[in-house]
C-alpha cells in the first residue's frame with residue numbers, strides 16, 4: 351500500500367526533531383506534528399530556560415561573595431520581568447531555529463495535536479495522514495497528586511511564565527527538578543522551603559552525595575524539610591484566587607506561602623493519542639511499551655524518549671533517535687548502552703555524576719574501593735561562603751577500572767562530562783593517576799586521589 355509519508359513523527363521535542371530531521375536529510379518523506387512549540391520540553395519548559403534561570407540566580411550569591419574580592423555592590427536590584435521576558439525572547443529565537451532546521455531538511459511541520467486512527471494513520475486537526483512508520487515522541491508531563499487544594503499549586507511548566515515572584519515559596523518534591531527550582535528561587539532572594547516526604551532528597555543518587563548536597567542546600571539558605579508531607583492547601587482569602595496559600599502540613603502545622611511548586615514526578619504524555627486504535631500497549635507507569643529496537647506492540651509504530659519512561663534526559667532521547675534512524679535506514683541493530691550516562695543536577699551547588707553509586711556497586715556484588723574527599727574550594731577562601739565540595743570515585747578491585755565518579759560543587763556538570771568519556775573508555779585508576787592535573791582547579795582532585803583518601807566502608 352502506498353502511504354503519504356515514509357515517516358510520521360508525533361512530537362517535535364528532543365527526540366522527534368532529531369529523528370525527523372535526519373530521516374528527511376536521508377531523502378525520506380517525513381512529517382512531524384507538534385501541538386505546542388517546536389523544540390519540546392527541553393527548549394521551552396525544561397533544560398534551556400531552567401539553566402538561564404540558574405545563571406540568573408547564581409548572581410544572587412555572587413554579589414554577596416564579591417565583597418571579599420574587593421567589590422562593593424550598592425543598590426543591586428533584581429527585576430523578574432526582565433529575566434522572564436529575556437528568557438522568552440531567547441526561547442522564541444530557538445523555536446525559529448528549529449523551524450528553519452526542519453524546513454531546510456525537507457520535513458513538513460504540521461501544527462496540532464495528533465491522535466491515532468490506526469497503526470498507519472494519524473489525525474491532526476480533523477485531517478488524516480498515512481505513513482509507513484509512525485514515531486511517538488510525545489515526552490512526559492508533570493504529575494501532581496490530587497488532594498484538597500491541589501488546584502492552588504503550580505508545576506515546573508508555569509514557573510517559566512510567573513507574573514511575579516513571591517516573597518516566600520514552598521517547593522514540594524525531592525527530585526532534581528525540585529532541588530533545581532529551590533536553588534533558583536533561593537538565589538533570586540525568595541524565602542524558599544523545600545519539603546520532601548522521604549528521609550533524604552535525590553533518591554537514586556549516591557548516599558554520600560544526597561546527604562552532602564542536602565547540607566549544602568541548607569547552608570545556601572534553603573529551608574530543607576525532610577519527612578514532611580502536605581495534607582491540604584487553602585486560599586488565605588477564599589474570595590481572592592491571587593491571595594497567599596495556607597499550607598496545612600501532615601504534622602499539624604500550617605504556614606502561608608505566596609507560591610507552591612509541586613515537582614513530584616513526570617508521567618508519559620499519552621493522554622490524547624488514542625493508542626488503543628493502533629494496538630499500542632502501555633507498560634509500567636503508563637509508559638509506551640517498546641522492544642530493544644524501539645518498536646511498540648504495533649509493527650509500524652515506534653516510540654522513544656520520555657514517553658517510554660526510560661532515562662528521561664535530552665541527550666538520551668537524541669541518541670535514541672539516531673540509533674533508531676540507523677536501524678531503520680542503514681539496517682544497524684540497536685545496541686543502546688544505558689550505562690555510564692553522565693548527568694548533572696543544576697542545583698546550587700551543582701551535582702555531577704557518572705557510573706555506579708556506592709550502593710549500586712554493593713548491590714551488584716562488586717569488590718571495589720572508594721576514594722573520597724571534601725574541601726573548601728579556593729574561591730571560598732575569600733568569598734566568605736562556607737560551601738564545601740565533595741568528590742568521590744569508585745574503583746573496581748578486580749580490573750582497576752573506575753566505575754563511578756561523583757561530585758557536588760561548582761562546575762560539577764562541566765567536569766563530569768570529561769569523566770564520562772574516561773569511564774566510557776574503560777579508564778583505570780592508573781590512567782587517572784597518569785593524567786596531569788589542571789592547576790588550580792577542583793577537578794584536579796580526580797587525578798590526585800591517593801591512599802589517604804580511601805574511604806573506610808562498613
Ligand SMILES: Cc1cc2nc3c(=O)[nH]c(=O)nc-3n(C[C@H](O)[C@H](O)[C@H](O)COP(=O)(O)OP(=O)(O)OC[C@H]3O[C@@H](n4cnc5c(N)ncnc54)[C@H](O)[C@@H]3O)c2cc1C
Nearest residue numbers: 361363364365385390391396464488489655656662663664
Ligand atoms: C524542568 C525540566 C528541566 C529539565 N532539565 C533537563 C536537563 O537539564 N538536562 C536534560 O538532559 N534533560 C532535562 N529535562 C528533561 C528533558 O527535557 C526531556 O528528557 C526531553 O525533553 C525528552 O525529549 P522527548 O523528545 O522525549 O520529549 P519532549 O522534548 O517532551 O517533546 C515532546 C513534544 O511532543 C509534543 N506533543 C505531545 N503530545 C502530542 C501530540 N499528541 N501531538 C503532537 N505533539 C505532541 C509536546 O508538545 C512536546 O513538544 C528537563 C525537564 C524538565 C521538565
